[in-house]
Amino acid sequence: MHTSRRRLLSLMAAAALAVGLSVAPVPRAADAAAPQAYRPVIFVHGSAGSASQFESQARRLTSNGYPIDIIEAHEYDSPNIATILPQVYAGLDARISRLLAATGADRVDLLAHSLGTFVMQGYLTSSPTRAARVAHYVNLDGRTATSPPGDVPTLAIWGEGDPARTIVGATNVHLPDESHTQTVSSPESFGEIFRFLRGRAPHTTRIVPQILGTARVSGRAVLFPSNVGVTDAILEVYPVSHLTGGRLSSRPAHRVPLTGDGSFGPFPVLATARYEFAIVRSGAPTHHFYFQPFLRSDSFVRLATSVPGEGLGALVDTSDRHTALTIQRQKEWWGDQGDAGDNLWINGRDVLNPANTPRAKRTIAIFAFDDGSDGVTDLTAPLPEFFSQTFITGMDVFIPATPAHLGVVRVTVGQRGGGYDVVNVPNWRSSAHRITVNVDDF
Structure with missing residues (x-):
């Protein structure tokens, strides 16, 4: 996100909180x-x-x-x-x-x-x-x-x-x-x-924020890639700190069962705030989804997950010592285009390179975790079981976790064409948690 845009959103969020939630x-x-x-x-x-x-x-x-x-x-x-x-x-x-x-x-x-x-x-x-x-x-x-x-x-x-x-x-x-x-x-x-x-040009090609009011957000929790709805689960929605990604309340703002086709909402949200959506299933890891501000009402939110123990999630090595991330953007990651490409820093380390995100791969989803749970990062080659999937790559990145998830994973995106986005999330233990970070494509 461009620096000026981030400042504007920060000012709008502060103003909205000052006057309270007035429904637009x-x-x-x-x-x-x-x-x-x-x-x-x-x-x-x-x-x-x-x-x-x-x-x-x-x-x-x-x-x-x-x-x-x-x-x-x-x-x-x-x-x-x-x-x-x-x-x-x-x-x-x-x-x-x-x-x-x-x-x-x-x-x-x-x-x-x-x-x-x-x-x-x-x-x-x-x-x-x-x-x-x-x-x-x-x-x-x-x-x-x-x-x-x-x-x-x-x-x-x-x-x-x-x-x-x-x-x-x-x-x-x-x-x-x-x-x-x-x-x-x-x-x-x-x-x-x-x-x-x-038959005419649009008034704007921007996504215009809803100022001083609430947006309404709805969507589906689905199994990837079949788009079958998630059932027998609970969806919890929490407002989170933009500085840490930590929950601002121990009680969710919204808590609903997921049934049928996995539909949820619409929920009222502050358009310029940040939220965590958590899929909670008995006896299975909690899957946390983090978003940048929705800006305006959105009915196309999708929470893509897998059946516990199945799919790509079953290929992610887990432990109490490291955090596992999936980072996705609806715009390909280019790791081999130099200044014309993208940068993606996880805790200060740029993880994109010509091996794991070449332009020709058309990667939109990145799995980053400690392969082998050995505490070592190795970016010399992508993880083949992920790289072989369409639009997906995998990389061996050690991201330290803390038992009480009190630490922070800092995800910073250098967008090709200019501008930066920052999404901070708690460093949940991968033994009991999955994390998906959704990065804006604009």
Whole structure:
């Protein structure tokens, strides 16, 4: 985060705390000036993805007047997409019908990324009736085509890679300096998307904070990468100190059971404050998620975890002596681009390098822990069982823990293009705790 932006948020948070929480109304679909003032927007993610990829763009849409409750994501089990396509299509049919009935809109606008473009091109070409309910389609860094799918007006945005990629007959925009996931989350792609959907430039490409009031946050706790909801767990939400990441109260501000599809909220939160979301399961490590300020209402929060003892979490070495981190950002980490790349310091050590985060790897999630629990950091090579996964890397970093989690892990991001973000979290023992740090992509 740029220094000036961090100062602004600090001042806004102080002002909000001084006057107390005054609720700022969240726009609803019924508040639109006319039933078709804003069409519903549906985002469809790619491989191993979720609504998280579109979280920043959703907040940019609401910063430009869109009601939050007409922006949705259609999530699915991407590793098994070949066998579940009919169910995915049927679910999207139902979602579109519900949104059209709720808003009175004539059609929806549909956006898809990567593998999602395969899913959505197939959907639009599967039936003229389906295509007729879609006003615009945005194809984000995915499949090419010889014509607009279903003859729906199409915008195709392409990132780095083959400049010859195109959808014939569509509006094709190339952003050669942006990486694969970055094409979904960047302000540049938002400007193109908004102009295509609305026929004019957006008022802003920023995420405009809700000042002197509360935002409302909701989302899902899901198993990675299937997007199946977490059940038989409790979600606790705590306001935390921006200096230490420590809880400001021993009692959670919100405590709810997770059932069904793992949905939670909406919860009122101070837009410029910091929060911890903790998934608590009997007999299993607590999974702590830390966020930078939400800035404004957000319905796309995703808490990606795993079944205890299964998935990538089972490959993380644990002990009472060290902390284990997962650090994720919806914009690739570049460790091999010199001054044009990123920096990521954990307790003052820059952990990115050409071996563990080359640009070509398209890493968005980093697992950092003491491999072998030997108290030694070794960054000469990535951990192969993590590096072999799409969009993921792993690194051997010894992060000391304390029994009472009274210490601090300082995570500092040097963003390519300028600016710094700092997220401080408690140094929980990995033997009983998991930590995910969510870094803004803007």
